[in-house]
Amino acid sequence: MRAKTAVAGSRTRSLVVDRPGHHRLVTAPTSPPGPGEALVRVVAAGICGSDREVHDGTRPAAYVRYPVVPGHEWAGTVEDVGAGVPAALTGRKVVAEGFRNCRICDRCRAGDTSLCTAGYDETGFTRPGAFADTLIVPARLLHPLADDADLRAAALLEPSAVAASAALMAGAVPGERIAVVGAGTLGLLAVQFLAASTPAELVVIDPRRARAEQALPLGATQVRTPEEADGPPGGFDLVVETAGAPDTAAVATQLARRGGRVVLVGLPAPGARGIDPIHLAMSQITVYSVFGAPSAAWTHAVRAFTTGLLDPAPLITHEFPLERYAEAIALVGGGDPAVGKVLLRPSG
Numbered sequence: 327m328r329a330k331t332a333v334a335g336s337r338t339r340s341l342v343v344d345r346p347g348h349h350r351l352v353t354a355p356t357s358p359p360g361p362g363e364a365l366v367r368v369v370a371a372g373i374c375g376s377d378r379e380v381h382d383g384t385r386p387a388a389y390v391r392y393p394v395v396p397g398h399e400w401a402g403t404v405e406d407v408g409a410g411v412p413a414a415l416t417g418r419k420v421v422a423e424g425f426r427n428c429r430i431c432d433r434c435r436a437g438d439t440s441l442c443t444a445g446y447d448e449t450g451f452t453r454p455g456a457f458a459d460t461l462i463v464p465a466r467l468l469h470p471l472a473d474d475a476d477l478r479a480a481a482l483l484e485p486s487a488v489a490a491s492a493a494l495m496a497g498a499v500p501g502e503r504i505a506v507v508g509a510g511t512l513g514l515l516a517v518q519f520l521a522a523s524t525p526a527e528l529v530v531i532d533p534r535r536a537r538a539e540q541a542l543p544l545g546a547t548q549v550r551t552p553e554e555a556d557g558p559p560g561g562f563d564l565v566v567e568t569a570g571a572p573d574t575a576a577v578a579t580q581l582a583r584r585g586g587r588v589v590l591v592g593l594p595a596p597g598a599r600g601i602d603p604i605h606l607a608m609s610q611i612t613v614y615s616v617f618g619a620p621s622a623a624w625t626h627a628v629r630a631f632t633t634g635l636l637d638p639a640p641l642i643t644h645e646f647p648l649e650r651y652a653e654a655i656a657l658v659g660g661g662d663p664a665v666g667k668v669l670l671r672p673s674g
Contacts, residue, residue, distance in 0.1 A: 335355075336355070336356040337353050337354065337355055337356060338353070338354060338355075338356045338357075338458055338459045338460045339351055339352070339353050339458060339459050339648060339672070340352050340353075340354070340395045340454070340457065340458035340459070341395060341396070341397075341457035341458065341648055341651050341670075342393050342394070342395055343380055343381060343392065343393060343394055343395075343396060344392060344393040345383070345392050345393070346380075346381065346382055346383025346384075346392075347381070347382070347383065349381070349651065349652070351648065351649060351651075356459075356460055357462060358406060358408070359406055359407055359408035359411070359462050359465075360408045360409075360462075361408045361409040361410050362408060362409075362410050362411060362464055362465055362466065363407070363408040363411070363462050363463065363464055363465060364404050364406070364407050364408070364411060364415060364420075364462070364463060364464075364465040364468060365404070365405045365406040365407070365460055365461075365462050366402040366403065366404055366405065366420060366422070366460060366461045366462075366463065367402050367403045367404075367405045367459065367460055367673055368397075368400055368401075368402040368456045368458060368459060368460060368461055368672045368673060369401055369402045369403065369477040369478070369481075369671070369672075369673050370400065370401055370402075370477055370478045370480075370481035370645075370669050370670070370671055371397040371399060371400040371455075371456040371457055371481055371669065371670045371671075371672065372399030372400070372481045372482055372484070372485070372667055372668070372669055372670075373399075373654055373655060373658050373667075373668045373669070373670065374398075374399060374485065374511065374658070375570075375658065375659055376398070376451075377396045377397070377398075377450070377655065377658065378655060378658045378659045380394065380396050380451065381396070381655050384595075385451075388446060389446055389448075389451055389452075390451050390452070391451070391452040394450070394451065394452070394454070394455070395450070395454040395455045395456075395457055395458055396450050396451070396455045396457050397449075397450045397455030397456030397457035397458070397461075397670070398424045398448060398449050398450030398451065398455055398456070398484055399456075399481055399482060399483075399484040399485060400421065400422075400455075400456030400461065400481050400484070401419070401420070401421050401471070401475075401477040401478075401480035401481045401483065402419075402420065402456070402461065402477065402673070403417065403418065403419055403420070403477075404416050404417060404418050404420055404468070405460065407465060408465075411465040415465065415468065415470070418470045418471070419470070419471040419472070419473065419475045419477060419480070420468045420469060420470050420471060421468075421469050421471065421480055421481075421483045421484070421624075421628070422449070422463045422467040422468045422469065423439070423467040423469070423487075423619070423621060423624050424448045424449040424450065424467075424484060424618070425439060425440050425442060425447070425448050425618055426442075426447040426448065426449070426453065426464065426467075427439040427440070427442040427444070428442050428443075428444035431443040431444055437620055437621070437622055438620055439620045439621045440491075440617055440618035440619055440620045441617065441620075448618075449461075449463060456672075457648065457651065457670055457672070458648075458672060459648075459672045459673060469483075469624055469625070469628045471628065471631075471632065472632050475631075475632070476639060478639065478642060478645075478669065479631070479637065479638045479639040479642070480631065480638075481669060482511070482515070482638035482641060482642070482667060483624075483627050483628060483631060483638070484619070485511050485512055485515055486515050486627040486630075486631065486636060486638055487619035487623045487624040487626075487627040488512060488515075488591065488616060488618065488619045488623070489512055489515035489516040489518075489519055489568075489591070489627070490519055490619065490623040490624075490626040490627040490630070491616050491618075491619045491620065491623035492516055492519075492566055492568075492589045492591045492614075492616050493516065493519035493520055493523075493566075493626075494622070494623060494626060495589055495614045495616065496520070496564050496566060496587060496589050496614070497587075498520055498523035498525065498564055499523060500523060500524040500525070501524070501525065501526045502523070502525050502526060502563040502564055503525065503526055503527045503529075503561065503562045503563050503564075503583075504520050504523075504525045504527065504528050504529070504562060504563065504564045504565070504566070505528075505529045505530075505531060505555075505562045505564070505565045505566070505578075505581050506520065506528070506529070506530045506531070506541070506546070506565075506566045506568060507531050507532075507565065507566070507567045507568060507569055507574050507577060507578050507581070508531075508532055508567065508568035508569030508570070508571075508574065508592060509530050509532035509534065509537045509538040509540065509541055509549075510537075510568060510569065511641055511666065511667050512568040512591055512592070513530065513532070513541070513566075513568040513569070514540060514541055514544055514641055515636070515638060515641070516566050516568055516591070517530060517541045517544045517545050517546050518544050518545055518630075518635070518636050518637070519630065519636070520545070520564075520566065521544065521545025521546070522545075522630075522635055525547075527547050527548065528545060528546050528547045528548075529546065529547065529548045529549070529550060529555075529562075530546045530548075530549045530550070531549075531550050531551070531552060531555045531581075532549070532551070532552075532569070533551055533552055534663040535549065535551055536663045536664075537663040538550075538551075540640070540641075540666075543640075544640070552577070555577075555581065560580075560581070560582060560583040560584060560586070560609070561581065561582075561583050562581050562582055562583060562586060563582075563583060563586050563587070564582070564586065564587045564588075564589070565578045565579075565581045565582045565586065565587070565588045565589070566578075566588075566589045566591060567588065567589065567590050567591060567592055568591045568592050569592045570591075570592025570593045570594045570595075571592070571594065571598075572594055572595070572597065572598045572599055573598070573599045574592060574594070575590050575592075575594065575598065575599075575601055576599045576600065576601050576602065578590065579601050579602070579605060579606060579609075579611055579613065580605070582609070582611050583609075584609045584610060584611075585609070585610050585611070586609075586611055586612075587611070587612045587613075587614070588611060588612070588613045588614070589613075589614045589615070589616060590613065590614065590615045590616065591615075591616045601613070638667075641666045641667045642666060642667045642669055643664065643665055643666035643667065643668070644657060644665065644666075644667075644668045644669065645668075645669045645670075645671050646668070646669070646670055646671065647670070647671055647672075648670055648671070648672045651670065654668050654669075654670055
C-alpha cells in the first residue's frame, strides 16, 4: 500500500475555462500522482497569446479541449511523486515539457518530439494546466532546475524552449547579419539566444519602437520600425520571424539575402499574406518553421538559463494571484507596449 504523503487531505484551486468567455475558480481535493507521475506545486505560470485564444474561443478546435485548466508556461516545486519515480525529485524546482509525446513513433525516435504522430496532446490545452495550485505531469517530461533558480523567471522557459528551437534550427554562426521580426516575448528571448552567436549585426524590427528598444540590453545592436526596414530587399543572412502578424512571414523572406535563411516561429491567424514562391525560388532562400519545442530545445533552454546566458526575468511586467485571472488575461494581446509577460502566481 502506498504511504500517505504531504498532499493527503490538501485541496487545490484550479481556474477552469468551461467554454469560451466563461471561467470559474474551483476547489477540490488534491489528487495524488499516479505511477510515473509527479505532483508539482505551481509557483508561477505565464499567460501567452495561446491562452488568450483559449479564453476567447479563437484557438483551432483540434488544439483545445473544453473544459480545460489552461497554463502551459510554468515553474514550480515537486511536492510528491508516484510509483516508479525517484523519490529524490521531491522538493526539486522544475519545469516540464508540455507535449505528451508517445516516444515510439518515427518522429519521436528522430528527436522531433513536438511533431509526435500519435496526435496533438499538450498540458494546458488538452490536459489540465498550471493555472492551479498544483499540477500533475509525467515525470519523464520534467527538467530539474538549480536549487537557487528564480521560479518567476523559470516560468518563461516554455517560450524560451521555442526560441531555443528556432536558434538551433537557424544554425547562426559568428559574424552573420541577423534580423528578428517582432519584439514580443518570443522575439526578446530569441535575441538572447542569437546574441550568443556573436553576430556582426542583430536588428530587431517592430512597429512599437519602445517595445523593440527593450531588446538592446538583451544583445540587439539596433532596432527599426517596419517603415525604417523598408528598402531594397535582402541583406540579412538570417531572419527569425516571431510576430505572427498577417504579413510578417512574407516580410521576413524579403529581408533575407539571396541564399539566406528564414525561421518562422510566430503563428498567424488564417488569411495571412502568403510567401511569394517565385521570390523563394529565384533567391534560393531556405525557410524553416517551428511548432513548439522538442526535448533537445528544452535541454538547451534550461542549460542556458542555469548558466546565466538566458535571463527571462526582465520580460515580466505584471503578476496576479489566481483569483484575478480576468484582469490578467485582459492585458494579454491588447497591444500596450508597456505590457510584457503577465504571470499568475497560484502559490503566492
